[in-house]
Amino acid sequence: MQKAERFRIILELLKEQQQLNTVELSISLDVSDDTVRRDLTELEEKGLLVKVHGGAISRSLIPLPIQERISIEQEAKIRLAKRAVCLIESGQVIIMDGGSTNMEVARLIPPELPLQVFTNSLPLAALFCDHAGTVVHFLGGTVLKSSQVSLGPPLFEQLSPIRADLYFMGVAALHQQFGATVPHYEEVLVKRKMMAHSQASVVIATRKKQQVVEKFKVCDLSDIKHLYQE
Numbered sequence: 164m165q166k167a168e169r170f171r172i173i174l175e176l177l178k179e180q181q182q183l184n185t186v187e188l189s190i191s192l193d194v195s196d197d198t199v200r201r202d203l204t205e206l207e208e209k210g211l212l213v214k215v216h217g218g219a220i221s222r223s224l225i226p227l228p229i230q231e232r233i234s235i236e237q238e239a240k241i242r243l244a245k246r247a248v249c250l251i252e253s254g255q256v257i258i259m260d261g262g263s264t265n266m267e268v269a270r271l272i273p274p275e276l277p278l279q280v281f282t283n284s285l286p287l288a289a290l291f292c293d294h295a296g297t298v299v300h301f302l303g304g305t306v307l308k309s310s311q312v313s314l315g316p317p318l319f320e321q322l323s324p325i326r327a328d329l330y331f332m333g334v335a336a337l338h339q340q341f342g343a344t345v346p347h348y349e350e351v352l353v354k355r356k357m358m359a360h361s362q363a364s365v366v367i368a369t370r371k372k373q374q375v376v377e378k379f380k381v382c383d384l385s386d387i388k389h390l391y392q393e
Contacts, residue, residue: 164192169202177212177221181374184218213376220338220376235263236369243367243391244268247331250365250389253277255328258357259287261312262333264367266290272297281325283313283353307347314349322360330361336375337368337392342384344377351379363388 169192176191177183189199203219206212212219244267251257254277259265261284269287272278274294282288283302291299302321304313332354334343343366345351358364358381366387373392384390 164194166202169194169198170206173202173206173219174211177219181221182218183220186217188218213378215341215376220341220374222336222375222377236371237267239369239393240264240267240367241271243369243393244271247365247367247389247391248272250329251276251278252328255279256325257281257329257331258322258325258327258361259331260284260333260354260357261287261310264369265331265333268331268367281322281327283318285311285313307350312350314347314353318353319356322356325360327357327361328363330357330364332357332364332366332381332387334366334368334372334381335377337366337373337384338376339374339384341376341380343381343387345379345381346377348379351381354381358382358386365389366391368392 185196185199189196203214207214213222248268248271256279258281269290275296277296279298280291281300288299288301291297302318304315304317306313335345337343364387370393
């Protein structure tokens with residue numbers, strides 16, 4: 164079997180099952196384990212999957228620019244956001260980082276509700292400018308253009324005096340074994356800092372974010388106090 168055909172089969176199986184086993188793949192493709200491992204390595208280098216011990220797992224949608232992610236599973240995002248927004252109360256201090264799902268939460272917050280929101284997301288900061296009751300604090304740094312969020316050491320100093328009531332954390336992927344993961348190492352540092360300066364973390368995950376994985380781990384699922392998923 165030619166490599167291109169193996170690649171096609173592997174990706175089709177991954178789309179159906181989301182997780183593949185190296186030994187089972189070698190049997191179904193009738194090739195050696197080493198060949199399968201090389202195929203998975205090459206497919207990972209192309210950004211089409213993530214290798215894990217013993218096989219591979221589907222990647223998240225995060226490599227897509229945020230403008231393209233907004234319309235994906237939008238109805239599900241709104242349903243989950245309606246549940247999560249009930250956590251927000253008048254007078255709270257909230258940290259909210261980037262992501263299309265967090266944008267749906269922000270849209271559902273009553274504009275007159277008194278809040279202080281700290282965010283490193285350019286779209287969220289702009290959205291909250293239309294909320295009369297919200298004091299918006301933008302956390303600056305180097306902008307990750309694909310997600311339109313700021314990252315880097317300047318955020319750590321800005322976060323240091325904050326003790327937020329809630330942290331709405333955007334994640335790329337959730338997996339029972341591998342936890343909450345993201346594609347950029349710098350994101351991990353910022354998200355962990357935000358978690359440390361909040362009393363409770365909130366994560367909303369539509370189905371396409373579940374049982375997939377990215378390169379860098381933020382936390383275990385047990386570290387998330389409020390997890391909303393379908």
